[in-house]
Amino acid sequence: MSEPSRKIRVAICGGGISGLCLGVALSRYSHIKVDVYEAAGQFKEIGAGVMIWARTWRILELMGLAEDFAKVAHAPPDGSMGVGFDYRRSDAPKEGFRFRLVQMPYGCIRFHRASFLDAFVNHLPPDLAHFGKRLLSYAYPSNNTTRGAQLYFADGSTSECDILIGCDGIKSTIRTQMYENRAGETNDSSLLSYIKPLWTGTIAYRGLVGVENLKKMGGEDHRAIENPMMYCGKRRHAVSYSISQGNIVNVVTFVSEPEKNGSYYPDDDWVTECPQQELLDAYKNWEPEVERLLKCIERPTRWAIHHLKPLPFYVSNRVALLGDAAHAMAPHQGAGAGQAIEDAYILACLLGKATIDTVEQALLAYEKVRLPAANAVLQGSFESGKMYEFDSVHGEEYAVLGPAIQAQWNWISATTVEQDVGDAIEYFMRIAPRSRM
Template sequence: MTNTGPGPVAGIKLRIAICGGGIGGLCLAVSLSRYAHLDINVYESAGQFREIGAGVMIWARTWHILEKMGLASEFSKIAHAPPTGAQGVGFDYRRSDQPCEGFRFKLVEMPYGVCFSIHNRHAVLTSDSLCQCIRFHRAEFLDVFVNHLPPGIAHFGKRLTSYSRNSNGLISLIFNDSSSAICDVLIGADGIKSTIRAQMYREAADTAHDQSLMRYIEPVWTGTMAYRGLVRVQDIPRNKDGSPHRTIGVPMMYCGKGRHVVSYSISQGDIVNIVTFVSQPEKHGQHYDGEWVTNCDKQELLDCYANWEPEVGSLLKCIDKPTRWAIHHVNPLPFYHKDGVVLMGDAAHAMSPHQGAGAGQAIEDGFVLGHLLANITSKMQLFRSLDAYEAIRLPTANSVVNGSYESGMMYDLISKYGDDYATLGPAIQRQWKWINEISLETELEFASRLARSPSPNAKL
């Protein structure tokens, strides 16, 4: 449905260029393309929109946004199971790095979906435990957004190489095929290696004579390698007693010293997504020499978990062609926008995947930014809206960047809690608290107030 919105800026449509058509950029594009007073263009460097295989999980916060965008029924159809809000398992945490059968040291469960109650105008979950994750096949997930893009707004083979601000306030975009475009607002949704973040921070470092800003340009290797694969449920051997493998029914977190294995079903339960991690925290921050994502030998993966409990081995043996990923994140940024150029998604806050939150955070950016940009009525308000976006999104996303890294250390049993289950279990639980702490309605309401306010110092 097209919304006529509050009206054009200075008599012309506000031109918004979104650079990057991943989950974040496409969520924003779908959200904004419903407003007739906005002129939206998505510039994607690849020849088509695409996600590299494997699964993606989201939590109640993100599901709530998909509902608000009117997309919940379509996402329901491709989830592992349509979310009902019923009580479920977030993750079953198990000690597994021994040849004999392992044991559960923490079960995290919680209702998900819209199981909120209203308390002092804030929506809070009725339990202090965890949300169950809602799981998807990545390509199917992206396709829902792609299918909602109006024709003509996506431009492929357009790798942005630089941008500049004209004297009339417009932003010029230069692409690697020598073509160019102009816009009023440039959105950097160009992922972890963002060209836009690099230019923004290089210029800020030069202007402020502050070389410390250069540390936000290059992503940082976390010292962790991940192995990923998808397995058909029918290929996973049954247990000796004939029962199905545990992970088919329950998202599993198999933990051991310096490594862990995550597995959960996707695609209406037909496929199990497996991601395994091997960490060397002493290498955190070192330069990673080599390709970030490569194919690798199955034996290399199996060797990493050679003496683990049998149900881990039987699962990993099913992965035919694993891929190996060097896990990077971006140092938490001090700002997200400058002169009408704004960062979102992995460009703003690429994080390690230990809270399954990067895509969800990109969607939150898209939702908040979409709401603010759709309601702009003047150029002055544009800058206030970008301030509001940053005020709302930056603290949350940065704390998830840090929390995700810490969670990885906990699952690897090398955080300060080690394998003291009495303190580790509650610490793991606390790591997820942010998911339920502040409702999106509250954040949106505050962001809108901030965008309308003449003072940039409004308090939540």
């Protein structure tokens, strides 16, 4: 491949997990100039816990980041078999029972979300980040001399890039404009239905529990301290797992109204505080260890769980969507962060082999590999939530439901990251103009 005539200018809008991972990965290529634009005054994450699985850990290894992430994990991952989740039937006042134990290599690797983000921030060259930059819109110049985009920010500033990457989350401005533009170009108004996130019909209550506080509440040997737990009941389930080197238990509980799936949430504010009693009432008459756990959450927050319809495309010209902007999903498989990291890593590998003349083909190769994979996980994650609440086609038939839940995790090992990168690069090399490679 010949040397590129000039650097590829990549603008990343959004400083969450996908944006920072991509920024770190691209910063290692000398022929790429990276700028990360973040609307807030600093990089930050909301939420308390984040989990990843073996294939995402492999990406961190390939990026040379595993050692730093191991320092902030609940325990240093060593590749041995671990618990993914321990599934219990818990919606009765008596002692519940296990109906499935899902185990896999590495198990569930857990982090405090802020520490997870910081591990990426610590590897991002400081001159790449621009704060207080909320993107309003982008446009292609009329003479198209740069074949890139002009960026317009809320503070009145502008910038130029060859490639614009939308890492701006579930309410993505870039996705909105991309789909509005395509709908106008093709006279296909159905594309507008992919812009706005849809409520799943589920409300989540979140909180952090100090392990010492849990022990004082009579939970000295509480299962949530040792293993990731999935407490299951009809139209409800509760997830718990330790983070911060095992000192804190992250708790997320879900209350579902399946008939409201696909509707628009009636409130503009998706995250609010709520009284503890609201949470306790939702799980009244559940097994004692669930009630003990929830009584430790003094100030829960209430979250309306949204996801996207599976998008038909992630790329338009030299603009691409990553992470939640492309495939925001319900959290029932703990897959959102991992899918964002896969997006970033595979795109970085492709752009690392591109020139200024072949970036469009690199973006198409990214979409070719990542769109079907991420959309499948999006749909599977929603279906998993239904299984946990005995609302799937398997109902409460544990002998069938348990293996079905296990099979939902097959995507973790269906391919390797190296295979997916290889497939993407092979496709890129096939479609890229050979005279310019």
